[in-house]
Amino acid sequence: MNFLTTLRRRSYARPILLLMALVVLGIGYSVVSPERSSAETxxxxxxxxxxxxxxxxxxxxxxxxxxxxxxxxxxxxxxxxxxxxxxxxxxxxxxxxxxxxxxxxxxxxxxxxxxxxxxxxxxGPGPAIATPDQVSTDGLTEEEIARGGALFRANCSACHGIVGGGGAMPNGKFAPSLTETSPTHIYGAMRSGPQQMPTFSKDVMPDQSVREIIAYLDEANAQPNHGGLTMGAAGPVSEGFWAFVIGIGGLSIVATWICKKGARAR
Ligand code: HEC
Ligand code: HEC
CATH class of the missing domain: 1.10.760.10 (Cytochrome c-like domain)
Structure with missing residues (x-):
């Protein structure tokens, strides 16, 4: 108390108090307001x-x-x-x-x-860049990922191939492989429909479906390649077809060769 009374009597007390009041006010102001205005600038x-x-x-x-x-x-x-x-x-x-x-x-x-x-x-208003949540595949169940696969086969594979390996289109155009595309860019492509690709708006393809498709592509890309030609991973039919062509075809070549040899030996 004593200290304060002597302080108040001094000639420089007023300016100091004023300064302190200003500092307090300044701090108070900066606590209340700055976040917003600096984000805006x-x-x-x-x-x-x-x-x-x-x-x-x-x-x-x-x-x-x-x-x-x-x-x-x-x-x-x-x-x-x-x-x-x-x-x-x-x-x-x-x-x-x-x-x-x-x-x-x-x-x-x-x-x-x-x-x-x-x-x-x-x-002008248009689709925004995906937030991390919109493209996160965390917590998706196997069932939802399978649904992503079904959605992909129904909406995308005609151009991009069964597992997103890419494919040719008329007039020298092509649908690119999707193995290197980031989830945010997959989202961006679907929402904006670049060049020959149709636009998939939120009404047609809600965010949840986009996440499922991304998860499906992730999973398809993570599948180990066990060697040999994947043939677009179209499944047992195409693979069986090649087994037929090469297997039976090879056997008939061998059979012809044996016959020829037999004829020559005679
Ligand atoms: C009618 C054919 C067609 C269909 C259907 C289609 N796309 Fe595409 N897509 C394209 C073409 C063509 C491009 C290349 C566009 C470009 O280069 O600007 C492309 C590009 C992309 C890209 C960019 C790849 C990259 O990084 O270069 C992504 C991702 C993509 N498509 C995802 C999808 C998904 C997911 C679907 C289904 C929901 C789909 N597309 C359906 C034709 C198609
Ligand atoms: C040499 C000319 C050229 C330059 C330079 C160019 N663009 Fe483009 N851009 C095009 C053409 C042509 C298309 C249409 C492609 C198509 O859809 O076939 C296009 C398409 C686009 C699209 C897609 C539009 C849609 O409908 O979704 C965006 C976005 C875009 N450009 C942004 C940019 C930005 C940003 C830059 C600068 C960094 C840029 N472009 C520079 C020629 C150009």
């Missing part, structure tokens, strides 16, 4: 960075406001998922026009890709 900065990168590398084909040009489609409303898929698999930025724009070496960091995706997402 992060967002705006990210979008600005994305727009700058877009103007530099994408606008030549997609237009300065992403409205599209003769060289590339409009990106208004394609959503962040499409950008993440296209850039994250190295398809974009496209180098030149081809019958099918192939995936290439990825040219940008994930941070840059997310910035461009965030910018494109501001242009």
């Amino acid at each position: 992060d967002m705006t900065q990210q979008i600005e960075k994305g727009k700058a990168l877009f103007d530099l590398t994408c606008s030549s084909c997609h237009g300065l406001g992403a409205e599209g040009t003769q060289f590339g489609p409009s990106l208004i409303g394609v959503g962040a998922a499409s950008v993440d898929f296209q850039m994250g698999t190295g398809r974009m930025p496209a180098a030149r026009m081809e019958s099918q724009l192939p995936s290439k070496q990825v040219q940008y960091s994930q941070e840059q890709i997310e910035a461009v995706a965030a910018y494109v997402a501001t242009l």
